[in-house]
Amino acid sequence: xxxxxxxxxxxxxxxxxxxxxxxxxxxxxxxxxxxxxxxxxxxxxxxxxxxxxxxxxxxxxxxxxxxxxxxxxxxxxxxxxxxxxxxxxxxxxxxxxxxxxxxxxxxxxxxxxxxxxxxxxxxxxxxxxxxxxxxxxxxxxxxxxxxxxxxxxxxxxxxxxxxxxxxxxxxxxxxxxxxxxxxxxxxxxxxxxxxxxxxxxxxxxxxxxxxxxxxxxxxxxxxxxxxxxxxxxxxxxxxxxxxxxxxxxxxxxxxxxxxxxxxxxxxxxxxxxxxxxxxxxxxxxxxxxxxxxxxxxxxxxxxxxxxxxxxxxxxxxxxxxxxxxxxxxxxxxxxxxxxxxxxxxxxxxxxxxxxxxxxxxxxxxxxxxxxxxxxxxxxxxxxxxxxxxxxxxxxxxxxxxxxxxxxxxxxxxxxxxxxxxxxxxxxxxxxxxxxxxxxxxx
Amino acid sequence: xxxxxxxxxxxxxxxxxxxxxxxxxxxxxxxxxxxxxxxxxxxxxxxxxxxxxxxxxxxxxxxxxxxxxxxxxxxxxxxxxxxxxxxxxxxxxxxxxxxxxxxxxxxxxxxxxxxxxxxxxxxxxxxxxxxxxxxxxxxxxxxxxxxxxxxxxxxxxxxxxxxxxxxxxxxxxxxxxxxxxxxxxxxxxxxxxxxxxxxxxxxxxxxxxxxxxxxxxxxxxxxxxxxxxxxxxxxxxxxxxxxxxxxxxxxxxxxxxxxxxxxxxxxxxxxxxxxxxxxxxxxxxxxxxxxxxxxxxxxxxxxxxxxxxxxxxxxxxxxxxxxxxxxxxxxxxxxxxxxxxxxxxxxxxxxxxxxxxxxxxxxxxxxxxxxxxxxxxxxxxxxxxxxxxxxxxxxxxxxxxxxxxxxxxxxxxxxxxxxxxxxxxxxxxxxxxxxxxxxxxxxxxxxxxxxxxxxxxxxxxxxxxxxxxxxxxxxxxxxxxxxxxxxxxxxxxxxxxxxxxxxxxxxxxxxxxxxxx
Numbered sequence: 041x042x043x044x045x046x047x048x049x050x051x052x053x054x055x056x057x058x059x060x061x062x063x064x065x066x067x068x069x070x071x072x073x074x075x076x077x078x079x080x081x082x083x084x085x086x087x088x089x090x091x092x093x094x095x096x097x098x099x100x101x102x103x104x105x106x107x108x109x110x111x112x113x114x115x116x117x118x119x120x121x122x123x124x125x126x127x128x129x130x131x132x133x134x135x136x137x138x139x140x141x142x143x144x145x146x147x148x149x150x151x152x153x154x155x156x157x158x159x160x161x162x163x164x165x166x167x168x169x170x171x172x173x174x175x176x177x178x179x180x181x182x183x184x185x186x187x188x189x190x191x192x193x194x195x196x197x198x199x200x201x202x203x204x205x206x207x208x209x210x211x212x213x214x215x216x217x218x219x220x221x222x223x224x225x226x227x228x229x230x231x232x233x234x235x236x237x238x239x240x241x242x243x244x245x246x247x248x249x250x251x252x253x254x255x256x257x258x259x260x261x262x263x264x265x266x267x268x269x270x271x272x273x274x275x276x277x278x279x280x281x282x283x284x285x286x287x288x289x290x291x292x293x294x295x296x297x298x299x300x301x302x303x304x305x306x307x308x309x310x311x312x313x314x315x316x317x318x319x320x321x322x323x324x325x326x327x328x329x330x331x332x333x334x335x336x337x338x339x340x341x342x343x344x345x346x347x348x349x350x351x352x353x354x355x356x357x358x359x360x361x362x363x364x365x366x367x368x369x370x371x372x373x374x375x376x377x378x379x380x381x382x383x384x385x386x387x388x389x390x391x392x393x394x395x396x397x398x399x400x401x402x403x404x405x406x407x408x409x410x411x412x413x414x415x416x417x418x419x420x421x422x423x424x425x426x427x428x429x430x431x432x433x434x435x436x437x438x439x440x441x442x443x444x445x446x447x448x449x450x451x452x453x454x455x456x457x458x459x460x461x462x463x464x465x466x467x468x469x470x471x472x473x474x475x476x477x478x479x480x481x482x
Numbered sequence: 483x484x485x486x487x488x489x490x491x492x493x494x495x496x497x498x499x500x501x502x503x504x505x506x507x508x509x510x511x512x513x514x515x516x517x518x519x520x521x522x523x524x525x526x527x528x529x530x531x532x533x534x535x536x537x538x539x540x541x542x543x544x545x546x547x548x549x550x551x552x553x554x555x556x557x558x559x560x561x562x563x564x565x566x567x568x569x570x571x572x573x574x575x576x577x578x579x580x581x582x583x584x585x586x587x588x589x590x591x592x593x594x595x596x597x598x599x600x601x602x603x604x605x606x607x608x609x610x611x612x613x614x615x616x617x618x619x620x621x622x623x624x625x626x627x628x629x630x631x632x633x634x635x636x637x638x639x640x641x642x643x644x645x646x647x648x649x650x651x652x653x654x655x656x657x658x659x660x661x662x663x664x665x666x667x668x669x670x671x672x673x674x675x676x677x678x679x680x681x682x683x684x685x686x687x688x689x690x691x692x693x694x695x696x697x698x699x700x701x702x703x704x705x706x707x708x709x710x711x712x713x714x715x716x717x718x719x720x721x722x723x724x725x726x727x728x729x730x731x732x733x734x735x736x737x738x739x740x741x742x743x744x745x746x747x748x749x750x751x752x753x754x755x756x757x758x759x760x761x762x763x764x765x766x767x768x769x770x771x772x773x774x775x776x777x778x779x780x781x782x783x784x785x786x787x788x789x790x791x792x793x794x795x796x797x798x799x800x801x802x803x804x805x806x807x808x809x810x811x812x813x814x815x816x817x818x819x820x821x822x823x824x825x826x827x828x829x830x831x832x833x834x835x836x837x838x839x840x841x842x843x844x845x846x847x848x849x850x851x852x853x854x855x856x857x858x859x860x861x862x863x864x865x866x867x868x869x870x871x872x873x874x875x876x877x878x879x880x881x882x883x884x885x886x887x888x889x890x891x892x893x894x895x896x897x898x899x900x901x902x903x904x905x906x907x908x909x910x911x912x913x914x915x916x917x918x919x920x921x922x923x924x925x926x927x928x929x930x931x932x933x934x935x936x937x938x939x940x941x942x943x944x945x946x947x948x949x950x951x952x953x954x955x956x957x958x959x960x961x962x963x964x965x966x967x968x969x970x971x972x973x974x975x976x977x978x979x980x981x982x983x984x985x986x987x988x989x990x991x992x993x994x995x996x997x998x999x
Contacts, residue, residue, distance in 0.1 A: 152698050153673045185668045185696045192669030217668070217695045223661055226572075230662035233569035292566075312562065315593035319562070 066096035066361055068288045068325055070368040071332075072353050075395045078386035081344040081376040086304060088395035089372065090388075091295065091353050092332040095287040095325040096361075105286050105360040106141040108202040109134070110159070110190035114210035114243075115148045116181045123243060124175060126269035127209055130276040131172045134207070137280050138162035143202070145193035146171050149186030151216050159193040183214035184227065187238060187255070191231055201363055203286045203324065204236045205261065207279060209272075211243035214251060221250040228258030229310075235290055237261035237323045239279050243272065245462055249469040257473060258310065260323035265470040267463070285327035291357040293320045293333055298349040304336040307398040308476035311335075325357075331478045334398045342376035349373050389437050396433045396442055400426050401475040404449060408468055416456045423453035445471070491764075495756045502752055506745040521733065525711035525726040532671065532685070532724055537716040539670050543570055543663065544644070548629060550574065551646040551654040558585055562595070572659040573601040579651030583609060601657060604636050608643070615645040615653050631718035640690055642718055663719070668696040682729040690721040703727035775841070782838035785831040792831065796824040822867045829898045836895065836971070837946070837963045845974050847889040851999035854882040854924045855917055857890050861897040862915065865905065872909035874930075881918035886996035888924065892971050893994065896979065899964040900928045900990055908932030908987065923977065924996040929989040940981050944969045968992075 071092035079085060111131050115124060131146060138144055140163030146156040157171035190206040198204055218224065228238055239261040240252040249265070256263035262282060264275040295318040297303050303318045311320035311333065320333050335351075342348045354369040377383060403426040410419040430446030433439070448471055455464040550568040553560060561574045576585040586598035588609075594602075602609075615632060629646040632655075642663070645655035671687065684699035686709075703709075709725035710733065803817035839845050862876060869876055904913050911931035918925050935943060946966040965979075972979040976995025981988065 147673075151702075152700075153696075155673050182696070184665070188665040188668040188696075189673055191665065195669075216697065218661065218664065226659065226661035227665055230569045230659050230665065233567060312595035312597060314558065314562070314595040314598070317559070319566075321566070 069094040070355055070370050072370045072372045073388045073391040074374055075388055075391040077388055078375045078377050078383050080383055081378055082341050084341055086336055086338045089335040089337050090332050090391035090394045092330050093325055094330040095327050097328050104284055106202045107283050108143040108194050108197050108204045110145045110193045110206045112186045112190035112206055112208045113148045115175055116150045118211055122269050123211055126272045128172055128175055130272050133276055134280055135168055143197045147186055147190045148175055149182045151182055153182055153185045153189045159196040181214055182216035184217035194236055200358055203283050205283055206238045209241045211246050213248045221254045224251045225254035225258045228255045232259045232323055241275055249466045253469045253473045263473045265466050282326050286324045287327050287360050288325040288357045291322040294354045295335055296352045300340045301350055302338040304338050307334045309333055332394055334394055344376050344378050347373045347375055393437050393439050397475050400430050401472050405472050411456055419456055420453045423449050491760055495760050499753050502749055506749050510745040522711050526713055529713040529724045529726055533713055533716055536667055540716055546570055547644045547656055551656050569662050570658055571656040573657040575655045577653040608634055633718055640721055672698055682732045684727040686725045688723050688725055701729040778838050781834050785834045789831055792824055792828055799824055818867055825864055832895055833963055833967055836967050840970050847892050847974050849887040849889050851885050852890050853885050855880045857893050861894050865901045868905045872905055875912040877914045879916040882924050884919055885999045887999050888996045892975055896968045896971050899968040904930045922997045924994045926992045931987040934987045
């Protein structure tokens, strides 16, 4: 593996211990690293702690975790025509990929909510197809109720050993019931407590991206932005690739900082920091995919040549292959030197790329806030600086991903005018979501 | 239609009809109110059923919250893990037996998660108010009350705290996740799946500000229309309400068909019946008056036909009387009777013709110079034989001897009518005629000593076909037009015929406009 190889080449060796490795069963791989494993001595400083979790490879369909999915479709007036047709096709395509171990329900909403297909085994395909084909558009948008109903359909067969998910497809805004991004975020936060994620797919340019991304983000689901109906099938496929390849669920990541080390903040994800302990949740990890938690830590002044314990990381999760609850743990330490060169040489490329990505994402988010306030100039400056920051690091870290994101930031800076803002904002929110949640597909 | 008939029509149709409409409308309104209340009750019943379902859900929530607020440990880490698993709890808190908030502890903000810090900020008003959750409810017989709800307003709306007192004296509370509760309630409510029967209604769950949180039913109520029924949600969410909107045509169908329609159709039938009845009566009366007119014209024609032969009979009877010698007393008297009766018949015919003419507004008078007294004397002499037979003493005080302009025929007819009444009713009494002249007017008073006219009926005697019926008049024949014609003629002549009050008998005063010749 490239990461390990790269790390071996570095001078300093990190104390990475992966505990509880079962020889026989597949395990999620826990990877803890510091962006700066070697630091300059004699001063208080901050660096970034990356806790990476990589899903193992799922072997064939036999072992696949059964899915329990509610497809929630917006059938408000604006969905008329091609959109509703594509939505139907996408839903049918989802159905096609499910087998008789899976459970599916279809909910459609306008100003009312109708459960087209109550939660049922995916084997009953004729009835489900009939339910989906019944869908036609008209009316306004009771998004909150739609998701609530979808969640209640999933809840009927809620099980730890299933992938429990609500997939929301909407082109509109919520206008009946709770409709603020904050309220929908709360809904997402309450659903993830049950192990349920909401994936949102925004169609066209009319939807409220803050609402859609927050609902997804807080429930650890994915969020997509389909500008045209052409993208829809692709996104549904990507989402379903995800859903069907979940290898671990309900991951609880705890980072216990060593004495003297202060956890500053978690960038990108939701996490609780209290009295030196950081707790974060990840609802699921997909096959061969890495998700990570990035924690900014403040280290006290250290002495040259000495090691300093930074943190102990423990992870518990439901292993979807073995159907057991597994735990992983690891510790990490930092070293100090008087040579700036050594510090630069020792940088953990992978962790640093993650840190740069999250910081740039934060800045990108700030730019949206500025633009929302109408301060186009400040937003543009923020984005250009961000682009430069990313470009610089892309060169140092030799990262194509950072280079791409740099380009995206420059692109954002060019599209802050009224005409393109609506579209651009959605694109930016998409990137932010993608970066902070480490989504597979965009 | 004549004005009088019109009034009659108004009275017999419109009055009862409007009365009926009034009572009908009142009845309908009462009935409508009653039905409306019944419908509202039925709708409220439906909402209450839904509310019961929500109450069961809330009871389930309480069970879950009771468990969450009775944790195995009060350690902050443990409480956090409870919160992470219980989707209804947004934040837990612990108050010790000295009423101090010990978790999340405001003093040590460094050891708090951002969620805990937000919670303290959100609930500041609760702590400032000194709320301790337990004492407030722990009064009197309710000391067994170990748990309860507390609600407060925060900027995002109503927030709910569920608290439980533990045996240790500590109170553990949970800020309930409003959104999670809402999502649960929404999920428990019916959806618009096909086959749901709420085709013409809409049930809405609305929040404190009346904004719908969830709704189902096909009917889309117009904005501003109040709900047909409303029920507050069960505790502690009683500031949220369930509202039932019903399509107007459904309400109409339930309310209108039974009462309004019945009342209206009843009224319509009633009105048709009344109008029909009126038309019937109107046609009847029109037919009668037409027949009367025909009768009068028939009589008129007959009278005309009779007049000529009668004139001849009278003339020859009088000639015959003169030619019969004084010796043949019997024959002479018989001839006189023939002449007298033909005179009476002639008066009758004249009356009939005059009446018929009056009906056609064709009366006129032709004044000519003459002496009224002479005319009176002439008429009296015509009645001489009749008065003698009826043993009526006649006295005449003359006072109108000047020559004036008047219609002698008219005067004769009036007096003839008056005297013929005297002849009929005052037999065995006396008649006193008195005439006078004053400037342009001549007055003739005719007073008899008959039974007179009862006070109450004095106005009626001048109307045509009015014949007073009592024991005196019974058995006396007459046409009933005499006095009517007499007065019409007197008025035609610029005067009047009036009945004067008198102690005994009838006393008529006839005045005529008689300018000097």
